[in-house]
Amino acid sequence: MRRLVMIALGLILLIPAPSSAQRTSVSGDIPIYDNQGKPDLTPDPKRFVSQMEIVDRLFNAGDCELVEGSVGGTGYRRLLRFDIVLINSSNADLKIGSPTDPSNPYASWFEFSPCHRHYHIRGFSNYQLLNLDGSVAAQGHKQAFCLEDLLKYGDNKSNGYGCANQGITSGWGDWYFKQLSGQWIDITGVPEGDYIVHAQINAAGTFDEGQNRYPDVIEARFHVPDPRNKVSIDTTPLDYSH
Ligand SMILES: [Ca+2]
Numbered sequence: 001m002r003r004l005v006m007i008a009l010g011l012i013l014l015i016p017a018p019s020s021a022q023r024t025s026v027s028g029d030i031p032i033y034d035n036q037g038k039p040d041l042t043p044d045p046k047r048f049v050s051q052m053e054i055v056d057r058l059f060n061a062g063d064c065e066l067v068e069g070s071v072g073g074t075g076y077r078r079l080l081r082f083d084i085v086l087i088n089s090s091n092a093d094l095k096i097g098s099p100t101d102p103s104n105p106y107a108s109w110f111e112f113s114p115c116h117r118h119y120h121i122r123g124f125s126n127y128q129l130l131n132l133d134g135s136v137a138a139q140g141h142k143q144a145f146c147l148e149d150l151l152k153y154g155d156n157k158s159n160g161y162g163c164a165n166q167g168i169t170s171g172w173g174d175w176y177f178k179q180l181s182g183q184w185i186d187i188t189g190v191p192e193g194d195y196i197v198h199a200q201i202n203a204a205g206t207f208d209e210g211q212n213r214y215p216d217v218i219e220a221r222f223h224v225p226d227p228r229n230k231v232s233i234d235t236t237p238l239d240y241s242h
């Protein structure tokens with residue numbers, strides 16, 4: 001039953017909305033509340049589906065994506081990619097701090113990314129393609145994140161979090177756009193059919209989200225075309241900035 005409800009939700013979320021209206025409509029749906037000093041992160045459900053697409057992309061031996069495990073092999077890989085915007089809708093900031101400070105309470109969570117060439121919180125998000133019965137059709141990978149303020153959702157001023165002093169201000173969002181290295185699920189060889197794209201943030205439970213009123217899991221139904229069908233080949237440089 002729960003699965004049916006989520007599928008229904010996924011179908012509703014697949015209805016596209018004009019991009020200019022997304023941010024304000026989402027911030028209205030996810031009002032900031034008093035979470036007793038703890039952050040509450042949630043992925044923007046509209047952005048997730050509106051940017052979802054399939055591309056083919058060539059990977060060569062030695063590419064950092066193979067080292068990081070975000071693709072399953074060399075040659076042309078079929079990638080299902082999407083945006084994740086993490087909104088902090090608590091009245092408290094997510095405060096993480098400097099990755100190079102050994103006294104940082106999150107010191108053991110940082111890992112240096114050979115692709116991005118900066119520190120990420122390891123295991124932050126988990127991307128999977130699920131069959132409609134909830135079993136795994138393609139285990140994506142655990143995408144590590146550098147958490148920072150990129151999009152303004154509320155009225156607050158940013159406290160200036162970036163990759164060198166990580167965090168997300170109350171009412172701000174961190175934007176993992178689909179052009180970033182690893183911001184995908186490798187679906188090479190997945191048969192044609194209907195699937196659920198599943199993303200979980202704070203997947204390792206690194207951050208205490210207090211009441212956690214807003215979900216850490218986002219899902220949307222998606223039709224994967226016949227793998228023999230051509231899709232556009234992405235040759236634009238991958239983004240490693242964030
Ligand atoms: Ca949450």
Ligand SMILES: [Zn+2]
Nearest residue numbers: 116146241242
């Ligand atoms: Zn990064």
